[in-house]
Amino acid sequence: xxxxxxxxxxxxxxxxxxxxxxxxxxxxxxxxxxxxxxxxxxxxxxxxxxxxxxxxxxxxxxxxxxxxxxxxxxxxxxxxxxxxxxxxxxxxxxxxxxxxxxxxxxxxxxxxxxxxxxxxxxxxxxxxxxxxxxxxxxxxxxxxxxxxxxxxxxxxxxxxxxxxxxxxxxxxxxxxxxxxxxxxxxxxxxxxxxxxxxxxxx
Amino acid sequence: xxxxxxxxxxxxxxxxxxxxxxxxxxxxxxxxxxxxxxxxxxxxxxxxxxxxxxxxxxxxxxxxxxxxxxxxxxxxxxxxxxxxxxxxxxxxxxxxxxxxxxxxxxxxxxxxxxxxxxxxxxxxxxxxxxxxxxxxxxxxxxxxxxxxxxxxxxxxxxxxxxxxxxxxxxxxxxxxxxxxxxxxxxxxxxxxxxxxxxxxxx
Numbered sequence: 001x002x003x004x005x006x007x008x009x010x011x012x013x014x015x016x017x018x019x020x021x022x023x024x025x026x027x028x029x030x031x032x033x034x035x036x037x038x039x040x041x042x043x044x045x046x047x048x049x050x051x052x053x054x055x056x057x058x059x060x061x062x063x064x065x066x067x068x069x070x071x072x073x074x075x076x077x078x079x080x081x082x083x084x085x086x087x088x089x090x091x092x093x094x095x096x097x098x099x100x101x102x103x104x105x106x107x108x109x110x111x112x113x114x115x116x117x118x119x120x121x122x123x124x125x126x127x128x129x130x131x132x133x134x135x136x137x138x139x140x141x142x143x144x145x146x147x148x149x150x151x152x153x154x155x156x157x158x159x160x161x162x163x164x165x166x167x168x169x170x171x172x173x174x175x176x177x178x179x180x181x182x183x184x185x186x187x188x189x190x191x192x193x194x195x196x197x198x199x200x201x202x
Numbered sequence: 203x204x205x206x207x208x209x210x211x212x213x214x215x216x217x218x219x220x221x222x223x224x225x226x227x228x229x230x231x232x233x234x235x236x237x238x239x240x241x242x243x244x245x246x247x248x249x250x251x252x253x254x255x256x257x258x259x260x261x262x263x264x265x266x267x268x269x270x271x272x273x274x275x276x277x278x279x280x281x282x283x284x285x286x287x288x289x290x291x292x293x294x295x296x297x298x299x300x301x302x303x304x305x306x307x308x309x310x311x312x313x314x315x316x317x318x319x320x321x322x323x324x325x326x327x328x329x330x331x332x333x334x335x336x337x338x339x340x341x342x343x344x345x346x347x348x349x350x351x352x353x354x355x356x357x358x359x360x361x362x363x364x365x366x367x368x369x370x371x372x373x374x375x376x377x378x379x380x381x382x383x384x385x386x387x388x389x390x391x392x393x394x395x396x397x398x399x400x401x402x403x404x
Contacts, residue, residue: 006251015224015384018251022217022357025249033250042244042254047227048235049208049220052244052252122385154385155224159358182217183324183356183397185389195385 001029002169005036005063005094007087008043008053011073015155016100017051020067020162026178030170034063038083046071057086062093065165069158070101070121078109078131088112096148098165100158104151108132118151119144122195140196142187153193160187203231204371207238207265207296209289210245210255213275217357218302219253222269222364228380232372236265240285248273259288264295267367271360272303272323280311280333290314298350300367302360306353310334320353321346324397342398344389355395362389 004024006017024031037043037053044050068087077083088110091097099107104120105128107113114134119141121128129137138144143152143161145168152161163186167175179186196202206226208219226233239245239255246252270289279285290312293299301309306322307330309315316336321343323330331339340346345354345363347370354363365388369377381388398404 013224014220014227018216018220021249021251022215025216025247025251028249035251045227047223047230049223049227049237050254050256052254054252123383154383156361156384156386180397180400181325181356182358184358185387185396187387194387195382198382 002031002064003034004031004065004067005034005055005090006067007069008035008037008051009073009077010044011046011071011076012043012069013071013101013155014045014047014049016069016071016103016158017067019156019159020098020100022182023159023162023166023178026181027166027170027174036060046073057090061086061090064094065096065098066090066094068097068099068103068106070103070105074102074106077106084110096150096165098150098161100152100161101154102128104128105131107149107151108135113149116146116149117144118146118149119153120151121154122199122201123154125199125201139201140193141190142192143190145190154195159184164190203234204266205234205236206267206269207236207257207292208269209271210237210239210253211275211279212246213248213273213278214245214271215273215303215357216247216249216251218271218273218305218360219269221358221361222300222302224384225361225364225368225380228383229368229372229376238262248275259292263288263292266296267298267300268292268296270299270301270305270308272301272305276304276308279308286312298352298367300352300363302354302363303356304330306330307333309351309353310337315351318348318351319346320348320351321355322353323356324401324403325356327401327403341403342395343392344394345392347392355397361386366392
């Protein structure tokens with residue numbers, strides 16, 4: 001059984017968070033999900049609906065997997081030195097670190113992606129790159145794996161990345177079964193990325 | 203501006219709810235999202251993470267759109283006469299009613315799909331049919347539109363249906379823009395359904 005801590009903060013993007021959590025959550029014997037925030041309590045998403053953090057980062061920051069979603073709330077997060085320090089410490093303590101969309105800008109600003117390959121949202125790619133000048137940003141990728149870090153492109157890409165993580169940790173058969181349960185057409189190819197072209201990145 | 207009420211109940215499926223809410227939420231000038239439950243407060247999903255209902259059904263049941271997700275919590279909901287009555291009243295009061303996955307079993311049991319075409323989760327299709335013997339169940343469909351009702355197949359199908367609803371209410375250009383923002387490969391064809399075959403329904 002693995003513990004997955006999913007970070008939420010005011011203005012997190014709904015699908016960045018709950019897309020991957022759906023996939024991991026379909027294997028309840030393999031993953032236990034925790035919503036984590038600076039302090040426990042209700043946190044409003046970018047779209048309005050609130051989720052409840054049951055864990056505060058000061059209380060626990062070590063999980064088998066850490067998931068960092070994006071959303072317009074990342075604009076404040078990349079300026080919050082205290083939270084960036086806590087996130088960097090949590091990344092050091094976790095076996096795998098996953099980000100979706102602009103969540104990788106948070107990881108970059110926390111310094112944990114320096115010297116690593118990573119990707120992010122394709123609509124705001126150039127701007128996101130400024131948060132990590134030492135990161136090897138990949139312009140065309142659905143997701144990128146580098147060591148213990150998995151970074152996904154925009155929003156829905158988190159679901160494809162989550163299935164890739166499941167394939168790695170639980171085997172391809174488990175990932176395929178999860179995709180079928182969710183009636184999800186999984187893009188298994190990390191290089192599949194029509195949105196890089198839509199946004200003129202290639 | 204349209205008000206969308208999304209019903210949550212103990213054991214709702216995360217992606218059934220938050221997939222469509224992501225899509226509608228990307229048009230904040232068009233849709234205002236409300237999480238609705240029997241009574242306001244935190245409600246645990248099938249996967250564990252909790253969301254917060256800000257509206258109780260007794261307080262408000264009339265919205266421009268009502269969204270009913272599925273999840274294992276529907277097993278209790280289809281036996282809850284009080285809630286089924288409230289849901290039926292809410293369906294009568296809303297301009298559009300959307301369900302995802304086993305959420306259509308709840309609508310069927312509430313009697314609002316009698317004589318209508320509808321679809322549901324493909325893994326539990328035969329069992330779901332028993333909740334609505336007077337419903338014209340469609341075995342092969344990503345989603346089905348009949349009058350004011352849109353019913354989606356399992357879990358991730360809700361996102362494709364949400365985009366179809368947006369295309370209908372806001373125009374195709376808006377739906378295409380939302381899909382690009384979410385970096386989502388939209389299945390625009392309501393008849394696209396490889397999972398009907400996977401589960402031997404066709």
